[in-house]
Amino acid sequence: MLRRTLFALPMALALGTTASAESDKAPEDVLNELINKVDSKYLTQSEQNIMMMPDNPAYWTVDEGEELFSEPRGPKNASLETCDFGKGPGVLDGAYTEMPRFFADTGKVMDLETRLIHCMMTIQGFTKDDAPVKKRHGSGSDMMKLQTYIASKSNGQPWNPPMDHPLERAMRDAGKELFYRRAGSFDFSCKTCHGATGKRIRASVLPSVEFPEEWTKAISWPAYRVGHQNVRSSQHRVRGCYWQMRQGLVKPGSDASIALISFWTDAARGQPAILPDMKR
Amino acid sequence: MTKHKHILTHGLAAIALTLGTYSAAVSAEDYTKMTPKALAEHLIFKAGGFKLDEATQEGTTVTERQTQDGIQKACSALGSKTIDGDTAAKVNAMARKSIVKPDGGIKLGDWKKGQALARSGFGFRVGHRDDDHSKREPGGNCYACHQLDPNEIAFGTLGPSLAAYGKTRGTSEAMLNYAYEVIYNPHSYFPCTYMPRFGHNKVLTQEQISHVMAYLFDPESPVNQELKPQSW
Structure with a gap:
């Protein structure tokens, strides 16, 4: 009996890495496993947030997104169930952790937000001025409901943005240049705040791009931001960082924003995503 | 698809008008022929990455904010490396x-x-x-x-x-x-x-x-x- 158990143990561990087993984990379990593995002041900075994660308000956003996703909407009265996020029409499990990626139908590298907008416009017939496409921020927006739902289907999955297409590599490499590019009144680049572990701005502990186990939490958007009382996206984080850096407004969905997101996702490669996350 | 493409083309055309020499025919595929540094500059200044015409508090525009001076260029070139002599x-x-x-x-x-x-x-x-x-x-x-x-x-x-x-x-x-x-x-x-x-x-x-x-x-x-x- 003991022999059988010992024999079965490696099998169970091996199976533990498959998609179905990972998705059973709650986001706080994914985070706690990282905390047990590495020493990171960033991961452990808010005990209260970790305690609140089982009641993350982002779960309401996930539920609302799930309903919206399958509901026939827009001028074409179609649902998003035929939208291809890279793993086939309607396949959401593990799709987000493999974005940004190249899409042959547009010839572009797209992140979750731009791909979602593409589907809302082509499949559902919304225009860029219709509220579901135009309103990008806030837990009450269709955009954040849908993004949070789709991303939640990648919880616990390792970040694995494909780099097979030359355009995917070109965008990632340009994103790295953008990350280290100093400009503006304060001479800041992303590296100023995210180049070392354990540093603080005022009382906030900053994540390092060179520490994948903490960087995965940094890029795990959508996340409920306690200070904003709203679920926020990757695009919202990019905009906020450029604003704080005293550089210009990065345009939502621009190739510059997607290149940066390609680089930052690649920097967390192999580490499990925490979705939805809760941040300070 | 068609509407999306139309907006993209429209956006590129607007950029082309303001920049004069920029061609709307530049496709994303050309990105792979640029160095990472050249592509990054292209994404900021020519591919609509930033709202370049916005006025700044110092009386310039975002174009000047995004343009690097000598120290910014030299220090950015280090990337993740520590400084050399x-x-x-x-x-x-x-x-x-x-x-x-x-x-x-x-x-x-x-x-x-x-x-x-x-x-x-x-x-x-x-x-x-x-x-x-x-x-x-x-x-x-x-x-x-x-x-x-x-x-x-x-x-x-x-x-x-x-x-x-x-x-x-x-x-x-x-x-x-x-x-x-x-x-x-x-x-x-x-x-x-x-x-x-x-x-x-x-x-x-x-x-x-x-x-x-x-x-x-x-x-x-x-x-x-x-x-x-x-x-x-």
Whole structure:
């Protein structure tokens, strides 16, 4: 009996890495496993947030997104169930952790937000001025409901943005240049705040791009931001960082924003995503 | 698909009109023929990455904000690497040349005004929300990165602690000169530091620098007081 158990143990561990087993984990379990593995002041900075994660308000956003996703909407009265996020029409499990990626139908590298907008416009017939496409921020927006739902289907999955297409590599490499590019009144680049572990701005502990186990939490958007009382996206984080850096407004969905997101996702490669996350 | 394509083409055409020489026919495929650096510049300035025509508080546009000067270029080129001797010498020389001293010598201003400047993170932000300098004076945001008043607990650690700065260093002319130069252009001592060039970049005026220096050096300043016993 003991022999059988010992024999079965490696099998169970091996199976533990498959998609179905990972998705059973709650986001706080994914985070706690990282905390047990590495020493990171960033991961452990808010005990209260970790305690609140089982009641993350982002779960309401996930539920609302799930309903919206399958509901026939827009001028074409179609649902998003035929939208291809890279793993086939309607396949959401593990799709987000493999974005940004190249899409042959547009010839572009797209992140979750731009791909979602593409589907809302082509499949559902919304225009860029219709509220579901135009309103990008806030837990009450269709955009954040849908993004949070789709991303939640990648919880616990390792970040694995494909780099097979030359355009995917070109965008990632340009994103790295953008990350280290100093400009503006304060001479800041992303590296100023995210180049070392354990540093603080005022009382906030900053994540390092060179520490994948903490960087995965940094890029795990959508996340409920306690200070904003709203679920926020990757695009919202990019905009906020450029604003704080005293550089210009990065345009939502621009190739510059997607290149940066390609680089930052690649920097967390192999580490499990925490979705939805809760941040300070 | 068609509508999306139309918007994209429309957007590119608008950019092409403003830039004149830029061709709307440039496809994303060409990205793979550029170096990463060239593509990054292209994404910022030619592919609609930033709202370049927005006005800034200093009277320019975002185009100028995004355009790098010599020190920004040299320090960015390091990427994740630590600084090498050649870059350090080059950046240091550029920084030394940039320093402008105040007429009538370096003097200490009002530490209370310096304290307000050290605490304020307001100023120079543009984009979805602009900082209106006519409504509020921009600050130096020293506390974002440095400890100053030992009794302030919300301080950053990107820079070294400056607690008891004047108390431990004194107020000799050499010391004041050094502190002024570090605030004006810190690359003159620390090439490729993360610290902003507060004087050179015109973030702080000469007068504001004198107030921040008073906050650092004045014996009355909270920076130079003892740590109080915690009441809790």
